[in-house]
Amino acid sequence: MPTDAMSPGGGAPAIRAVGLAKRFGLIRAVDDVTFDLVSGRIYGLLGPNGSGKTTLIRLLAGLTHATAGHAEVLGATMPSRTTLERIGYMTQSDGVYPALSVEENARFFASMYGVSADGAVEESLALVELADRRRSLTGTLSGGQRRRLSLACAVIHRPPVLFLDEPTVGVDPLLRVQFWSYFRSLADGGATIVVSSHVMDEADRCDELLFVRAGKIIARGSSRELRDRAGTTDLEQAFLRFAGDAEAAR
Ligand SMILES: Nc1ncnc2c1ncn2[C@@H]1O[C@H](COP(=O)(O)OP(=O)(O)OP(=O)(O)O)[C@@H](O)[C@H]1O
Numbered sequence: 001m002p003t004d005a006m007s008p009g010g011g012a013p014a015i016r017a018v019g020l021a022k023r024f025g026l027i028r029a030v031d032d033v034t035f036d037l038v039s040g041r042i043y044g045l046l047g048p049n050g051s052g053k054t055t056l057i058r059l060l061a062g063l064t065h066a067t068a069g070h071a072e073v074l075g076a077t078m079p080s081r082t083t084l085e086r087i088g089y090m091t092q093s094d095g096v097y098p099a100l101s102v103e104e105n106a107r108f109f110a111s112m113y114g115v116s117a118d119g120a121v122e123e124s125l126a127l128v129e130l131a132d133r134r135r136s137l138t139g140t141l142s143g144g145q146r147r148r149l150s151l152a153c154a155v156i157h158r159p160p161v162l163f164l165d166e167p168t169v170g171v172d173p174l175l176r177v178q179f180w181s182y183f184r185s186l187a188d189g190g191a192t193i194v195v196s197s198h199v200m201d202e203a204d205r206c207d208e209l210l211f212v213r214a215g216k217i218i219a220r221g222s223s224r225e226l227r228d229r230a231g232t233t234d235l236e237q238a239f240l241r242f243a244g245d246a247e248a249a250r
């Protein structure tokens, strides 16, 4: 599978980064990142704390301004108000409101995205198994339950592009499997999904991985390709190998 392929049929990629950079003072949080991501695939951003995953997602989603370069989503240069409605974003820290009930949060996000159907709220709460907690105050949910609600709110408008920042942190193993099979079904339906993680064992569930270190993409490919290229069966070792190569090349 070519790693920089255009989308099937030769259309524009779903997500594009061109020389994308973000500095905070002396910190290069995202440093000259260029890539194309095609629709119908799950991409994993893998890298240690502070490597720039969240900042990269925020740049792609048009939620922060680039210091240099630009991002495109579904053909529009970000930030784009109309494209924002076609993006789902599950933030690393839960973006749901603790003072609202579970159902009120879902309704709030539905109305924000212009989704009026009750069905969308029902479906999303059922998906994350929170339908029976609909009247609970969100602030009284457990950490994992709040994570589940955040996912429900991020997908309530069935977006074609989905950014998930460490979506499974604090989620129990059974539901984690369900989350991933849901992500897969969305990708099979044509969605483009970018998931950040530092859990290497989730990496095999992604179609393609982008190793992130010090704001740069130091390697890209399927889990198997990256392990083969690094000459190891262990993805963590592969990461360290590519990180070492990147360091040596500086
Ligand atoms: N608003 C900000 N102001 C100053 N520095 C920032 C800001 N946001 C991020 N940074 C810095 O940019 C770098 C990348 O941060 P980022 O949150 O993107 O990393 P991350 O890969 O998502 O880390 P983690 O795995 O811990 O979530 C870090 O050094 C961080 O301190």
Ligand SMILES: [Mg+2]
Binding pocket: 053, 054, 055, 092, 165
């Ligand atoms: Mg982060």
